[in-house]
Amino acid sequence: MLDIRRIYLEPAAAELPRGREILARWPEATVVEIESHQRIPEVHGDEENVRRWVRIKREALVVGVKKTMTARPNGRSADFIAPSTANGCAMACAYCYVPRHKGYSNPITVFANIERIMSYVSRHADRQGRKPEANECDPVDWVYDIGENSDCSVDALVSDNVRDLVELFRWKTNAKASFATKYVNRDLLDWDPLGRTRIRFSLMPQADAKLLDIRTSPVSERIAAIDDFVAAGYEVHVNFSPVVVRDGWLADWGELLDQLDTGISAATRKQLAAEVIFLTHNRGLHEVNLGWHPKAEEALWRPELQQVKRSQNGDLNVRYRTGAKGGYVRALTDLIARRTPYLHVRYAF
Template identity: 75%
Template sequence: MPDTETDRSTRPLLDIGRIYAEPEAAASPRGRQVLDRWPDAEVVEVPSHWQIPELHGNEANVARWVRIKREALVLGVKKSLSARPNGRSTDFIAPSTSNGCAMACAYCYVPRRKGYSNPITVFTNIDKITGYLSRHARRQGPKPQPNQCDPVDWVYDLGENSDCSVDALVSDNVADLVATFRGLPNAKASFATKYVNRELLDLDPQGRTRVRFSLMPAAQAMLLDIRTSPIVARLAAMDDFVAAGYEVQVNFSPVVVVDGWLEAWAELLGQLDDATSAATKAQLACEVIFLTHNDRLHEVNLGWHPQAEQVLWRPELQEPKRSENGMINVRYRWREKQRYLEQFLGLLADRAPWCPVRYAF
């Protein structure tokens, strides 16, 4: 069963008791920093962060889905460094500095690759990653023309497979990334988050890091955004992050179609209006992302959080789509989705005309 609201307020997000570590990662300065944060944790040497049989591929872990996220951590070395072109939310996807998450959103795609467990894996060769990013950004030169990612800068997504706000609880990787982009004149970092980590307010991003707070109606978030910061806390943090020098945007994601969904989103847009200052609204923009689900994740969720599948798995509304990596995803049927999207964008234009849409799908 998922954590209740009481669990969220009384249990720590991380209570690490076991750390699986590649030898090279454990011996590195960043690896030692992580190990020092949990000196009483059992350290288990592993040949690869991808080869941990008791975590990956062990179906029995479904019943311990949340417990593993709270109590286990993995240290690894990122072997392949590349900045993949994106063009939707960002211009490039940066090399990951972590993989997995301590939170347990029921629709998250990351567990689809890792099997039955996905605690945080910290990549400890942060100096190699930041060095690569600096060189890559410099090779791009000035951005030749505005696009939906940004009118001026090249934008790099830092958290494709994780949540940087939570990663910052584990190591200084995120602080190093923010510092790196602070020194790049033609590039900025970007990450989406569902967790309010106020320690990030001290990192002095100087406008070079974009934080995208993910939002959905609060009642739906209670069902689907397990172990995350409540929606009211995310809304309350936005002005503070702007004041601290971040560019703040929002992700309306995922948009899940249920009875009364438009009314619930109208209420959320009113809450966003009330929570944000004129300064925040002046630099705000949004992304709109409708739900995509997956047959394997559906089976996993049935083992630990079947209530979520009542709204996520809707065969009468969805159609299959094969992803680039060969997995079978499901999404809302194309014609109906176009209608849903039109309705949502109309609601947004009516209730929050001060919030432009960078992209929607």
């Protein structure tokens, strides 16, 4: 997954214990000092990098300091989005939104000031008190997504940041951590989260995953890991995302549900829930993908099925057409109800 040969380093990160630990993991790597993890000309914004998309993800690492601490309200996957301990990813999913913001390559950026991040999250959770009423995020606890801009299972290969947060939430009586993942990292099975961390394994039909989920764990491996993570003390949900509409899509989702049903135990079924997210794509990302993975765009960029929506930051996004999308959502949620009636869908859109 990682063969780090070049580390882009903010000098302030090297002054922190976590920064020194990360540097010590790859002593042979070339270290390049940078002013800001957000502005690295040879990594971000250079369209020539699209030709080295996967290589940069495998060989480059950015180590910086998180400067802004916020916990943004969310209300779907989580009540709050925690300040990230990393962004970017070593995987290369063709639909990932992070390249929209970081240019032509998005290797992992890890933040060394983990103590400050943890202190902020802890104080924020303590201020919330008890959750006054159930919502679609959780019936009892406040839920904090700790991996909105990265995959925490891969981040754990780089540093102990994710483990530190899992251990922080272990002792919170009113809040839990949550993150979605497409990578099976069995080192996490030894962390003893005491039910205070929710892992959402992202799943899609194998035909879609083979085309779109580049450098991820096979879907069959993700399903096979679910029972083990439940036994290890995690709450485990599934994330059906993104749902891509194409010829035969619903039949393939039926096969995936059958595969899930036969691959998990009764104990897992009792605590399992799902979120369903249909594809939203982006014009800028479409142009980038044409430079390194044009085959994916045959599935992702479907003007005859999609409509344009300008996002809050001005980007031009496309999603399935209003009206038709409602039918797609109903078809899939009805299928889930028939094939896996125990699987509560927390939300679908």
